[in-house]
Amino acid sequence: MACPSRFAASLRRATCAPRTFQHATRRLRPVIQARWQGNEATTSASSEPHQPDEQGGVKGDTAKAKAIKFTSESYPELKRDPKFSEISSEHVKFFKDLLGSESAVIDGLSSDASEDIEPFNADWMRKYRGHTKLVLKPGSTEEVSKILKYCNDNTLAVVPQGGNTGLVGGSVPVFDEIVINLSRMNSIRSFDEVSGILVADAGVILEVADNFLAEKSHIFPLDLGAKGSCQIGGNVATNAGGLRLLRYGSLHGNVLGIEAVLPDGTIVDDLSKLRKNNTGYDIKQLFIGGEGTIGIITAISIFCPQRSPAINAAYFGLSSFEKVQQAFREAKAQLSEILSAFELMDGRSQKLLHKASGRKLPLEGEHPFYCLIETSGSNSDHDSEKLEAFLEHVMGEEIVDDGVVAQDQTQIADLWACREGVPECLGHWGGVYKYDLSIPIGELYAIVEETRERIKKAGLMGNSDEYPVVDVVGYGHMGDANLHLNVSVRRYDKKVEKELEPFVYEWVAKRNGSISAEHGLGIAKKAFIGYSRSETMIRLMKQIKELYDPKGIMNPYKYI
Amino acid sequence: MACPSRFAASLRRATCAPRTFQHATRRLRPVIQARWQGNEATTSASSEPHQPDEQGGVKGDTAKAKAIKFTSESYPELKRDPKFSEISSEHVKFFKDLLGSESAVIDGLSSDASEDIEPFNADWMRKYRGHTKLVLKPGSTEEVSKILKYCNDNTLAVVPQGGNTGLVGGSVPVFDEIVINLSRMNSIRSFDEVSGILVADAGVILEVADNFLAEKSHIFPLDLGAKGSCQIGGNVATNAGGLRLLRYGSLHGNVLGIEAVLPDGTIVDDLSKLRKNNTGYDIKQLFIGGEGTIGIITAISIFCPQRSPAINAAYFGLSSFEKVQQAFREAKAQLSEILSAFELMDGRSQKLLHKASGRKLPLEGEHPFYCLIETSGSNSDHDSEKLEAFLEHVMGEEIVDDGVVAQDQTQIADLWACREGVPECLGHWGGVYKYDLSIPIGELYAIVEETRERIKKAGLMGNSDEYPVVDVVGYGHMGDANLHLNVSVRRYDKKVEKELEPFVYEWVAKRNGSISAEHGLGIAKKAFIGYSRSETMIRLMKQIKELYDPKGIMNPYKYI
Structure with a gap:
């Protein structure tokens, strides 16, 4: 990695001024996010994940x-x-x-x-x-x-x-x-440059939509690792969260209209191109995150914000989760409207990343926690100044121990690789148990420590092959209180599973968290919804399913 | 009004640099928005509107x-x-x-x-x-x-x-x-300063919630004229839009959880404090904008952004609606993340404001259109610089003809008064016919011109008492493509009504607009939902009503 400008407590100021970037294109993210996912440990992870092709189809192979x-x-x-x-x-x-x-x-x-x-x-x-x-x-x-x-x-x-x-x-x-x-339904139907409203078929690939918008200085208000393959209809059907939620909010707010088909063939023609329309129940919302269980989304209309020409990124080390929270609070206050990502990686996840991939980490020494922040705004000088002032402040107050600021687009990509390389590297030793959790932010990291203690106490974690567990790590979208708890293992083992479940789900339920922050229920989480939803809510959901799909033909055996 | 810094095409630059404001408190807006609303003209408007008291109750009187x-x-x-x-x-x-x-x-x-x-x-x-x-x-x-x-x-x-x-x-x-x-249920239940998530009873007054948040450097993501009286539960039940939607998005995105009671007494306990929770259908969305027809909201949890310490405002005159659209596009591009309002007032509405209230307008001469823009951000110097650059650009390109920038908080309030005084002043001559419309932005103003032509042609508009109509004007939230079409009259007259309806509704329906952008249906718009929703959508809505309120006891005779 080239030399990003470095700042340290003793330094109080970046030694070389950070540069910023006009019209930086968004870095590419690896499509492969994880080798193994969920709670079933019977299938061993393959070293060659099966990737969807560019058309979003899954031909051949x-x-x-x-x-x-x-x-x-x-x-x-x-x-x-x-x-x-x-x-x-x-x-x-x-x-x-x-x-x-x-x-x-x-x-x-x-x-x-x-x-x-x-x-x-x-x-x-x-x-x-x-x-x-x-x-x-x-x-x-x-x-x-x-x-x-x-x-x-x-x-x-x-x-x-x-x-x-x-x-x-x-x-x-x-x-x-x-x-x-839906892959054949892949037309962009319309885009209004004044209002920023895009109407497109469900089968349009997310990256295609975003590239189309980039040419018109707009941005799709959703971004995620699989953008080169995933389709916007699927994104809406699963209420995908991803990397831009902190800045642009959820699809429930940005999706303005939906065209969908009910099991009986009824076309739900709610493809509004209006930001405001208070004429009756907002039924389309049921399809957002409905995971294809009450109908098929065939098109969406969505509000797309102005694209920010200036992008900055910084990576820093901190000594405790207390400090991470302080840094987040300061970032919200000082970077406010330009803050576009605040990602968390614990020290162990960065260590495993280095071990598995050989990637040199941006900071020397070891820190218990690392954060990656990204800003995006309309004026690169202003953004750099804000970022510098923020970094000076958090260094001066000893909230942050050490840090680097990217100098160019390559360095931005390198910093992001330290966050985005984590899910994949954790499978390096054989497999990973993965949990996608929403937890009230104050306790966000406690689950990782408690789980690690538990696994250690059970004698399942260690440095040699006799132990199934390599390490228990945490990383995720701090800005959304969305933690990915990952248990990196040499082999899947029933003893490990017994320590993890129902422990993790019960822990999350006690704190009114969510057992599926952004991935959805599908088949993997169907059995566990009771940990995040009351019996009343599940009953009301079943009513909705029964109302729209009385014969139960839509995506059976899944969801609720 | 004091002297705001002025810029004109010949000047190319504000003569005195605009000042900005740290921790500017939000100006007070008049609670009285309109004297007469809807399409029924049988009740003549009173000169003393009945105002709710501070507690949101309506005692005495x-x-x-x-x-x-x-x-x-x-x-x-x-x-x-x-x-x-x-x-x-x-x-x-x-x-x-x-x-x-x-x-x-x-x-x-x-x-x-x-x-x-x-x-x-x-x-x-x-x-x-x-x-x-x-x-x-x-x-x-x-x-x-x-x-x-x-x-x-x-x-x-x-x-x-x-x-x-x-x-x-x-x-x-x-x-x-x-x-x-709900006025007795008025407690703030919790606020998390790290995540910005507020949980509060439905009966909390909007301004009370916002003042509470202001002390913690956060902001309620909704603002409207009635903030001193309206309750947050009612805001959510009616999916209020208001003045911050352009910046913070709609309640469908910001409301994270709802506690509500169904007619059969079931408590919908969906008061999630999580930004992400993909575990089943998002049923709470049906209550947002459900206008109390399927249950009563008793509490909400809502994501509240960081409050911006710096506020700026500018007011300018333009020669055509084409130019207004250009100015809006430029504002989105250049002010981007700090743009917090882009309001439109036509020249006639400003003229009537001056006539009715005697208020001196900020600009000399007459312009066919006026816009008010507000920025809010975390750094006042940066914001001023951006605003100045934007103004120079739109003046240089001759998009804008003339303009002023507020120099202090009083001037900000004065500029806002030119927008916020409009609804009230239009009732000065006797009454107003009001329409709250969403229209694709390119055609936003055409309805005003066509309606005016129609009324003129029918011989109903003129300068003397023999004509019922004083003028037909348009103003509203340009940023949300939300137009308030208002017909200021000396007296309510069936002949005027015949020219207005169904003409206005049909015009809006032809362009797939909304006959109620932000006010809701209630009793006033119930009969007209068919102009904005298909038969299919109305059928699906009736299904929802039937599902939750089979005996029909909730807010009958209204909505759908």
Whole structure:
């Protein structure tokens, strides 16, 4: 890594003034975020994760897909619901006639196509695999409507599928549910440069949308590692959080309208292009985070803010979580409107990153905690001045022990790599147990310490091969109180699992936290919703499911 | 008005540098926004609008309240639904026993209390008046639950009431619905200074919440004229938009949790204090903008941003709506993260303001359009520099013809008075027909011109008393594409109404706009929802109403 300007308590000021960047393009992030996810430890992590292709489809790679264990075997308690019809050649004929094009129907019933279908059955983490025999790729909302109506009339179960980049198994079938893949619906319908409102098909790749907006000096108010593959419809269906939430807020606020299709074929035509519209219940909100269980989103309209031309980043070391909280409070106060990220990595996660990848860390010495902050604003001089003043202050007050400020775009990318390289490196020794938690910010890190103590006490963690656990680490989006608790292991071990669960979920429940901050429920978290939601809330949710999908054909065996 | 620094095309630069303000407190806005609202012209506007008191209650003023025409007379097509029970002394006894305190029950059945009840029957615009005989003021969520369960079991209709500052008659009864007034539930439950998350009872006055947050350097992400009286529960129930939406986004994004009570007494305990929680359908969203028709909000948790210490304001004149759009685009680009308001006033609205109030306008000469922009940020020098650069640019490019920048807090208030004084002044000649519209931004002003042409052509507008119409003007929140179309009249006249409706609604519907951008439906807009929502959406909304309130006791005769 080149030499970013350094500041230390003894120095009180960056030795060389930080440079800033006009029209810096956003750094590329690795699509691969994690090798293993969830709480099931029966499938061992592969060293070659299966990645969705650029189109968001999951073509080819059949051999790899076939090596993945079936979800029905990993979750033997799940049984195929006999109420669902089995797919017949008559059904397939209907869909072929409807969709016309050969490429729009992948028919696993006929032997020549059965190879092509496997990639649609499996998720990119190689953890979930279904038994579908039919993939449909509608080209229009009307086609989606006709497909769903037919499926509903014939009690055929379906799974909506976007870029298939989810982390909880929500977008692949469990048994023989028909996959409805949105990748062919990939047009940007309109963009208004004055209001910043974009209307686009659900199948548009997030990065495509963001690049389109970048040309018009706007930004998609969501950013995440899988942006090169994930689709905006899937993002909305899973209420993706990601890296810009601190600055731009959640999709519940930014999504202005939705076009969706209900199981009975009804087209929910709520594609408003207005920032304000107080005319009745905001029903579209149920589809945001509904994970395809009450309908399929076919298009969205979304408010996109002005893109900030100036980007800065700084990385610093701190001695305690108390200090991290102080630094966050100061950043909010002093960087305020230009603060666009405040990410947390504990010292152990940075140490493992260095060990696994050989990456030289930006700071010498060891610190118990590290933070990465990013600013983005409209004036690079102003932003640099604010950032410098902030850093001087936190150094002077001894909130921060040491730090660096990026000097150019490469250095920004290098600093981000220290945060973004963490999820992947933790799998280096064999596997990772991963938890995506929301916890009231004051106690955010306590779960990591308590879990580590617990694992140590049980004699499961150590430096040699006899111990399954390498380390227990924490990192995440401090700005959103969203912690990723990760347990890096040499091998999956029932003894480790027993220490982790239900301990982690109970700990989070006691603090009214969330067992799924941003990843959603899917199949992975379905059983654990009770730790984050009351019986009343679950009952009300089931009412909604029953209201919109009385026959239960939408994404069964998942969610609630 | 003192002398704000002036800039003109010939000048290219403010003659004296604009000053900025540390910890400027927010200017006070008049609670009285409009004298007459909606589309019914049978009630003539009073010169003394009925204002809610500081507690958000509406005590005293019985004589005035009695002078207001009953809604049941203004809307003769509305009939009391005979399925609802009439209030008996037995019911009253139950509520008195339940709520204990004498002051918590205003019993209009007993003659000595019948005077006190009138203010709860009438809205502050003096446009709507009900016939209730019973007002309940619960002190806890449990009491709300017991009240609603009893009402549901006994088929007693209810109206939830907050500060009673709404503009569409949603918070007062039509017939003898029981008023459930939330003013006694007025505690701030918690605030976390690190995360900025506030939890408070529904009955907390908006300004009380904001003042509490100001002491902690945070801001309530909503601001509106009625802040001194309106309650945060009512704000959420009506999805209030207001003056900070451009900067902080809508309540759908900022409200993190809700506690509400369903008609059957179920307590919806969704008072999450987490920014991220992807565990199931986001049911609380249905209550945001649900206008008390499916349940009563008893508490909210909300994300509150850091308060900006530096505030600036500028006011300028432009020659066309094309230029207004250009100026808005430039403001978004150059002021970006510090832009906190971009308000539009047409020249005619400013002229009427001057005529009605005698207020001297900040600019000499006449301009077809005026804009007021406000910036708020963390560094006053930076903000001033950005604002100055922006003004130089828009002057240099001849986008803006002339302008002033406020030099101090008094001048900021004076500039705002030019925007905020408009709604009231338009009633000066007798009354106003008001429409609160969302329109795609490019056509935002066309409705004003077309409506004016139409009224002129019909021979209804002119300078002497023989013409009912004084002028047709437009103003509003340019940043949110939210236009207030106002027709200032000397007297209400059926001929004028015939020119306005359904013309305005049809015009808006053709452009997929909204007939109620921020005010809600209530009773005023109920009949017109079809202009902004499809039959499908209305059907889906009715399903939701049926699901949560099968007996229809919640705020009947309104909404959808």
